[in-house]
Every structure is written in structure tokens, then in C-alpha cells.
Amino acid sequence: MPQLSDFYGLIIWIYWDEDKSKHKEPHIHAEYAGKWAVISIPEGNVLEADADFPAKKVRMVQTWIDIHAEELMAAWALAVRHLHPTKIRGLDK
Secondary structure, eight states, X not given: OOEEXXXXXXXXXXXXXXXXXXXXXXXXXXXXXXXXXEEETTTOOEEEEOTTSOHHHHHHHHXXXXXXXXXXXXXXXXXXXXXXXXXXXXXXX
8 A cells, every 4th residue: 555645744645455446447545644635536525534633634645635636546556556656746835
């Protein structure tokens, strides 16, 4: 599971050995302070999350997805083929 980015305490991952029946659409996993969320790309919809994952951090990830939608879709295409995607710059870089 390659780490794609990190910014403002968020760590963004993309999994490649995940059960595809659970989340079939392209998505990333965001972690913040031990909490997690699964967010679709490029739409930015929250597919699943800890109940107390901060809404402000969700909006931050959604903004990041908006900015990097093409790169994220390219990363997804690589990950489903079990190839390492390139890291993507965070919001604070």
C-alpha cells in the first residue's frame, strides 16, 4: 500500500491488494490522528470513515483531490496493476 502524500497531519494511501467488492470505484485512504476515511477519486465523495474523522480534514482532502485529480487517476491505474505510483505533492508543499 503505497503512501501517495502527506500534508497537515494527513497521510494519503492507495491500496492495491484491497477487496475490490467493497469499494469498486477509484479511491484513496486518508489517515489523520489515528482516524481514517475512504474518499473517491475524482469526485471526492466519502465512501466510508470513522465517525469522528474531522470534517475540516475531509474538506482538505477533497480540495487536494480536486487539484490532483489527473495524477490520482494515473496513480489508481498503476495501483490496480500492482505498480508503484508516483508521490503527489501535498497542500503544504
